[in-house]
Every structure is written in structure tokens, then in C-alpha cells.
Amino acid sequence: MTEQISVNRELFDQVMVPNYSPSAVIPVRGKGSRVWDQDNIEYIDFAGGIAVNCLGHCHPALVNALTTQGQKLWHLSNVMTNEPALRLAKKLVDATFAEKVYFANSGAESNEAALKLARRWALEVHGSDKTQIIAFKQGFHGRTFFTVSVGGQAAYSDGFGPKPGDIVHAEYNNLDSVKALISDKTCAIVMEPLQGEGGIIAPTQEFADGVRELCNQHNALLIFDEVQTGVGRLGELYAYMGLNVTPDILTTAKALGGGFPIGAMLTTTAIASHLKIGTHGSTYGGNPLACAVAEAAFDTVNNNTTLAGVKAKEQLFKDGLNKINAKYNVFKEIRGQGLLIGAVLVDEYQGKAKEFLNAAMAEGLMSLVAGASIIRFAPSLVIPDEDIAEGLNRFEKAIVKIVNA
């Protein structure tokens, strides 16, 4: 007989590695953009599982794909291919610049594949001196040792012994800082086409164009990490489309599976040819369950209705936040694109984003932070307009409490 375990936040401290500090609230079910906890208290979800739940919770198309595939076939390994993986790859190729797809299980793994591919490509095409990787300060690319070292916050990669080498960091939106580092020994530039974790920072058009141009001049690959910006988040299928700057390698994860773990690296045939048989791999990559769910998510997101809806909902968010701010003057800027929105706190509340998040939670609203002074929203791409309105109401109540405290 199964032992009945009483689940609460204290149990986390007893049995879990202490690398996270989760909220005391333990959600047990969700529907669309609403979530309920163990006490049946309702929350509106503006967090989206950190830009993952692009269709909210338990979207019928995803539940159907998961249960249908769940009755057919769960796992094979890459000794065999499978129908959902090939269908999803075909759709990704048809919809983007890419000609080839590699499947992984997370954003970090997708970036790990991209970085290894770039190094291998440079070695085979240009020789063993071309190993430098240029990334950006405040950039985030995952937590494997290679990807976290490429990320632009040394605090995350320090303290684990010797790091992977020949990685340098330029300043985002500062083309001169890239020019100062790049040379023919540069193998790749890795950037987010809008920095997410780093503070919801959009690139200027001039910067994005300039980085592409510098890569061309020095035969370096341009890798776009679209793990957070991809799959409709900014109102285009991928952010590179809105920027009109095409990378050589693109990574996608988070929203790709709509809540089921999957990631992918997309590239051209010529570059892909350098990951020959046996050079890289993953047991779960291309798992049929993951790919079946991702295919359903992709179909539901990649159409004019959903993508135009993202832009309309962006306006609702920004108008609502500006209206709140006109009353309480707590934000110095509301920024971001599509449904990746940052509200930057005024100096008086510097470093207090977490307090706003906690106050919002107490009012029944799930939100995110990006650094210590920015509140971040990354809701479902199909969040109903009335849920946006109600969520903003709750957010306003939280702000009133903080302002009056």
C-alpha cells in the first residue's frame, strides 16, 4: 500500500536540495490562466511558468495530443526515429530559416548543442585557432557549465572550478564593445534577441544589424538564443523575424512544449553537417510524447489569430500598467515586447521587486521578477482579456498595500 504523505512547504526543506526557495503556496491544478492551490485559493497566472505555458494550463489541444500519444508510444531513444519528432521538425523547418533540427530537453541543452556545433564547425572549416565565443553581460543561456559560463553573470558560473575557456562578454546594445573583442578567431556571437533574465532589454535595430554584419565580416556564426523569446512570445513566431536579422543557429525551448520539457536547435544544412554521427546526442531528445505535445502547441501558436492576439494583449497590459502607474508612480519604465513585459521600479523601490511579487501573490496574482528591481510578466499567449483586467486589478491592490505600508 502507498504511504499517505502530507505535502507542504516544510517537506521541501526536508527532502529537496536547497538550490531553490519556492513560494509557500503549492498549486494543485490549473485551467487556462487560472491556478488553484491546496486550499482551493485561486490565482491568475501572469508568470506562465517563466514563459513556458504559452497556452495556459491544460489547454485542450495539448491535453489531447498528450493523451493520444500517451496511448500509442512514449519513448524509443535515438536508435529509432519517430513520427511526432519528424512532423515537428518539418514544421519548424518550413516556418523558419532553418533546414535542420536537433532536439534536446531544455534550453540549456539546446544551447549546449549550439555552442558545441559552433566550435566544431569553426575547427573543421577554419582551423583550430577559431574558438572564441562572444556573449553579452547580463545574458542568460542556461545552467550547464558551458552555457552558464557563456551567460553574462559570473556569479552563476563562479565556484565550480575551472571554466570552459575562450569566452568573452561584450555589452548589449554597444556595438563598439563587440568590435573591440571580435577578430577572425571569433567562432560565434551568442545573443538573446531580447534579454529576458537580464532585465527585458530589447536590442536596437542598429545593434542587431551591426552584430550580424560583424559576424559576416569575421566568418563567425550568429547564434540567437530564443529560448525565452521564441514560439510567439514577442508576437512573431520567432523574434528574429521581427528584427529581420537571420541567425545561423537558433535555439528554442520554454514555450516550445507549452509545459512539456523539450528544446531544439535549428540551423542550416551546411552548418548542421558538422555534427556528424556520434558527435553529440541525448537519450530523450526527440521523445515522441514531447514532440507530439510540441506539435500541437506549435500549430496553436503559429497562426495569425494567436500572433495578432499577442500584440493586442501586449497593448492591454501596457495600457493597464501605465494607468496604474499614473496613480502610484512606482515604475520608471514599462518595457518589453509582446507578452514579455517588464515594469522597472523607481529608485525608491530599488531592489524590492520580490516584495511586489509576494504582495501580488497575496492578492491572488502570480508574477515574476527579472533581477532585483524589475517585475516581469510572461503570461499565456491566449490569456483571456478579462483575466488580464482582473490580474491587473489584483496587482493594483498589491501596489496599494506596498505604497501605504
Ligand SMILES: *Cc1c(COP(=O)(O)O)cnc(C)c1O
Ligand atoms: C530559460 C532560458 C534558458 C535556459 O533554459 P532551461 O530550460 O532552464 O535550461 C536559456 N536561455 C534563455 C534565454 C532562457 O530564458
